Amino acid sequence: MENSKNIFNENPKSSLAKVLDIITTMASKPSGFIGLAILIFHVILAISSPWFAPYDYKAINPSLMLNAPSSEFWFGTDSLGRDVFTRTILGGRTALTITFFGSIIALLWGGLLGIFCGLVGGRIDDIVMRIVDAFLSIPWILAMLLIVSLLGTTTEVLIPALGFFYGKGIVRVARAATHDVIAKDFIVSAKARGHSNLSIIWNEILPNVRDAILVEGAMRWSWMLLGFSSLSFLGFGVSPPTPDWGLMISNARGLMSFAWWAVIAPIVGLSSLIIGINLTADAFAKALGIDRSTKAPV
Amino acid sequence: MKTNIQEIKDLSIGFKSQKGKQISILRNITTNIRKGETVGIVGESGSGKSTLALAMMGYIKHGLFTTRGECLFKSQNLLSLNNKELEEIRGRKIAMIPQNAGQALTPNLKIGYQIEEALRLHTDYSKTEREKKISELLNQVRLPSPKIMALRYPHELSGGQQQRVAVAMALAGNPELLLLDEPTTGLDVTTQAHVLELLKDIAKDTGTSMVYVSHDLGAIAQVCDRVIVMYAGEIVLEGPVRKILKEPIHPYTYGLLKSIPKLSLAGLPDSMPGSQPQPGNIGSGCSFYDRCNFSNDKCKVNVPKLEYISEMDTSVRCFNHSELISITSEQKSKNHLQKEITIDEILDLKDVSISYAKQGIIDQFLNKVTDTNPTVKDINININKGETIALVGESGSGKSTILKSIAGLLKTKDGYIKFDKEKLLSGDLKKRNSEDLRSIQLIFQNPDESLNPNHTVEQILSQPLKLYFGLTGSKLKSSIAELLEKVRLGAFYMSRYPRQLSGGEKQRIAVARAFAARPDIILCDEVTSALDVSVQAAVLDLLQKLKEELGTTYVFVSHDLAVVKAISDRVAVLYQGRLCEIGPSKNVYQFPSHPYTEVLIGAVLEPDPDIKPKLVAEDIVEEKPPEIGCSFQGRCPRIIGDKCRNETPPWQIGDNGNAIRCHIGIEELKIQQSQC
Known part of the structure; x- marks a missing residue:
């Protein structure tokens, strides 16, 4: 019996233990801890805010127009006399939900198509990648505006549309990650045994590129959040009176010189969430051993 | 007794694990390198041989640190010098030849320029002197037409030639100590034999001390005067090459030598059970205890000291080495029954x-x-x-x-x-x-x-x-x-x-x-x-x-x-994608008929300093097979002229069952072989 006293006599960890392990590693560095803290704060806020919002977010009261922050209205009121604090804590809900599901769609189609292209190579890969390149060359905001103006701004339109446009980049990353493992002998071995492409993707490639794709997805989430807020800012995201940071900034920006509070609160909300996701994604990458500085996304 | 050029005193190098435990990679290494001698450091992967060689030039890999001891080069402790002081020594006094010259040479600079750079940094020659020296160095490492060679890029050279350039660069500063880290591991058998021959000659001509790190006892046997055997970060055996390879008195070395397949022996070599302990997982006693056939209870608890045996000029770290001395060095090997293969x-x-x-x-x-x-x-x-x-x-x-x-x-x-x-x-x-x-x-x-x-x-x-x-x-x-x-x-x-x-x-x-x-x-x-x-x-x-x-x-x-x-049971010898010889392996090895088989088998290095490789053909590397004629025409030592260049050689079947593809008759080849 060879080397029965191996130092690695640890029991294999359950997947839950592995996830906890990764989170502990992420939180052990200051940047990761801050990022995680901000992200968790935002998620909890988004889930629980309807229960403790002090006012009705759509209650218009002209007599309370543009009040400065006070003990009654912590963040002041906006041009229609609505409470800015209420609207700010509720303003992340739509954005978070839409972009979260959008990112999952982006990850799924982008990741799988990228892996498939990386695996089959040849002419199919060439054709698909040129199509992806063509889509990459279209400014996403123009394309989004077109889709939204044709199909409307409902959630059912926004989630797949955002998911599609942010998945293009993931195709490239997933394909590059696949190319790293495709030349390894365990893939050749699986091919020689006669496994189907699907089985090779699922069993051999996916476990090895999963980490890279997940990290990429986390980064895309923060970009998508910014993109979604931009759409709202332009008036193509959610429809009033739903509270949304992009929309709030858009509405209050003209009054910024004398009613700064109506702009500052949603800006802080949006930027802190994006920073939080970014820091978390970076810490996640480091905890998985992926160096984002050397493997820049395409 | 020659003067020591380098002395290593009680050197330990280690790292801190994630849990804060200190783990040693090298443990209490004490040895010295004498002037003009070639010392081989052997061991399996993870034995710490490369770490030791790097420490000899004052380099410790990132994350490692010296826990005790010193590494003296001419009574100067290399491990306490700063980078500036080390620059003075590296290249000029101690040079290193890396394992993979193809990766060590800068791909977009010409060979001549790279050697010139080494000369500029490590010598005081003027520009014209440097030009002359480049040709001299390339000549010294036996590269043909140095003038043309100097204008080439690394990718235009073969692996063996690249390794020669690396040797030339290391020699540029006229060093007193040359460290070689597995210099022939990635090379083909025939090329390897030639490069080793070259290194041996350079050591003889220049009087440079060499430290040759390798896992390959065959190569060590050819070039080294003295051998240090390492196991789990310790020196377990040290002595003259002949004593170590012929009368190994440490059980690890004994087992290692027995596990090497040799041309002179039939059948499979004996295997050694177990594997080397990982750093940080070494028990309280002898590090080889688990795998040793000669161990007793004493070995389990006590760590043996390196003991010098004067009549053999050998140091050994084993309590029971006297038992091994009595075992005859005669190696018996399991009989590999070459059973008759039925034609099916x-x-x-x-x-x-x-x-x-x-x-x-x-x-x-x-x-x-x-x-x-x-x-x-x-x-x-x-x-x-x-x-x-x-x-x-x-x-x-x-x-x-x-x-x-x-x-x-x-x-x-x-x-x-x-x-x-x-x-x-x-x-x-x-x-x-x-x-x-x-x-x-x-x-x-x-x-x-x-x-x-x-x-x-x-x-x-x-x-x-x-x-x-x-x-x-x-x-x-x-x-x-x-x-x-x-x-x-x-x-x-x-x-x-x-x-x-x-x-x-x-x-x-x-x-x-x-x-x-x-x-x-x-x-x-x-x-x-x-x-x-x-x-x-x-x-x-x-x-x-x-x-x-x-x-x-x-x-x-x-x-x-x-x-x-x-x-x-049977061997097919291939050269450039064409079959040269095919036959029962017993016969092919005993009577290699085809000139290429002869070259190939002749170049095999045996872990025995008394068996020298036969270098018959040049070690040129051909990029692609010739369009017409015999595939081996470019390197064949027995080429007979235009026939070989223009006609594909026919198959001939010898009486011992070997089939070869050659224009020369099998009998004729036998006569020619016996003549040289």
Whole structure:
């Protein structure tokens, strides 16, 4: 019996233990801890805010127009006399939900198509990648505006549309990650045994590129959040009176010189969430051993 | 007694683990290098030999630190110098030759420029003197036409030539100590023998001290005066090369030498059980205790000291070394029964040609053949049931290419491969049926690459079982346990990941995966070359036992002629994708008829300082095979003129069963060979 006293006599960890392990590693560095803290704060806020919002977010009261922050209205009121604090804590809900599901769609189609292209190579890969390149060359905001103006701004339109446009980049990353493992002998071995492409993707490639794709997805989430807020800012995201940071900034920006509070609160909300996701994604990458500085996304 | 040029005193180097524990990689190393001598440092991977060599030039890898001791070069402690002071010493007084010269040379600078740079930094020569010196250095390392060579880029040189350039650069500063880290490991056998010859001559001519780090005892035997054997970060044996290799008085060295396959011995070498302990996992007693056949209770608790035995001029770290002295150095080896192979053809390669050239669209349309000189051409091999046939040759000989086309990973250009007498194997993997795919399995060179790092052993082994036999649940589990038993591993390995296994264990898993399909033929692609010697013997032994048990046929590809001799029944020698000689391995090794076989076998290095390699031909590397004539014409020492250049040589069959492809008659070749 060879080397029965191996130092690695640890029991294999359950997947839950592995996830906890990764989170502990992420939180052990200051940047990761801050990022995680901000992200968790935002998620909890988004889930629980309807229960403790002090006012009705759509209650218009002209007599309370543009009040400065006070003990009654912590963040002041906006041009229609609505409470800015209420609207700010509720303003992340739509954005978070839409972009979260959008990112999952982006990850799924982008990741799988990228892996498939990386695996089959040849002419199919060439054709698909040129199509992806063509889509990459279209400014996403123009394309989004077109889709939204044709199909409307409902959630059912926004989630797949955002998911599609942010998945293009993931195709490239997933394909590059696949190319790293495709030349390894365990893939050749699986091919020689006669496994189907699907089985090779699922069993051999996916476990090895999963980490890279997940990290990429986390980064895309923060970009998508910014993109979604931009759409709202332009008036193509959610429809009033739903509270949304992009929309709030858009509405209050003209009054910024004398009613700064109506702009500052949603800006802080949006930027802190994006920073939080970014820091978390970076810490996640480091905890998985992926160096984002050397493997820049395409 | 010569003066010491370098003294290492009680040196320990280690790192801090994640849990804050201090783990030693080198432990209490005390030795010295004398002026003008060549010292070999041998050990398996992880023994700390490279760390020691780097410490000798005052370099410690990032993350490691010196825990105690010093490394004195001319009574100056290198490990306490700052970078500026070290710059003065490195290159000028101590130079290093890296393992892979191809990666150590800057790819976009000309050879001459790189050597000039070394001269500029490490000497005080003027510009014109430097120009002259470049030619001198290139001459010294025996590179032809130095003037032209200096204008070339590294990629325009062969591996052996690149290594020579690295030697020239190291010699530029006229160093007193030369450190060589596995300088010939990546080279072909014939090239390796030539480079070693060169190093030996340089040591003799310049009087430079050399430290030669290698795992290859064959190379050590050729160049070194003194040998240091390392195990688990300690020196376990140190002494003159002859004493170490002929009368090894440490059980590890004894076992290591016995586990090396040799041309002079028939059959498989003895294997050594177990594997080297990991740093940080070394018990309280002797580090070799677990694997030692001579150990007693004393060894378990007490750490033996390095003891100097004056009559042998040898230091040894063992309590029981006197027992080993009494054992005769006579090596007995297990008898490998070369049983008669009954002619029962299982695989037939007929006129197989394989080309890597891709046809352009227009050529495809015009149905024009673009590649008239394919990588592999005219391969005719019949393989019988239950035999082990080995394909040997240097890199670029097409041996792996042939293997891939048998496995269906590469299409053949011409000819066919027939399986089990009537079934024609398609060149396209997708067109082969499941039964054919199951019958032929592959084992790869490097188990780190061939096992999915994210799968447990159970998942790895279940792949073929699920695919071919549709096993599930408890049936699957018991089959996996059975397979692990077959490769001498316990069922508790199931839940482990490849990274938790040693190199030998990983390769066993790869073997088990191939056998899981219950194949008729297993294709082995350099299966032992990524393994340590002691582990290699065990894997070869396993393959042999499995074959005897199950009657599997092996097609065994290797560049290591000693390994091939140990395991194969028949050998096919390839050069540039063309067959040179094929025959029963006993005969091919005993009477190599074809000039290339003669060159190849002559260049094998034996771990014995008294057996010198025979260097018959030049070590030129040819980029591609000649269009017409004999494939070996460029290097053949027995070339007879235009006939060899213009006509494809015919097959001749000798009375001992060897078939060769040569214009010279077999009898004539024998006479010529006996003359030199």
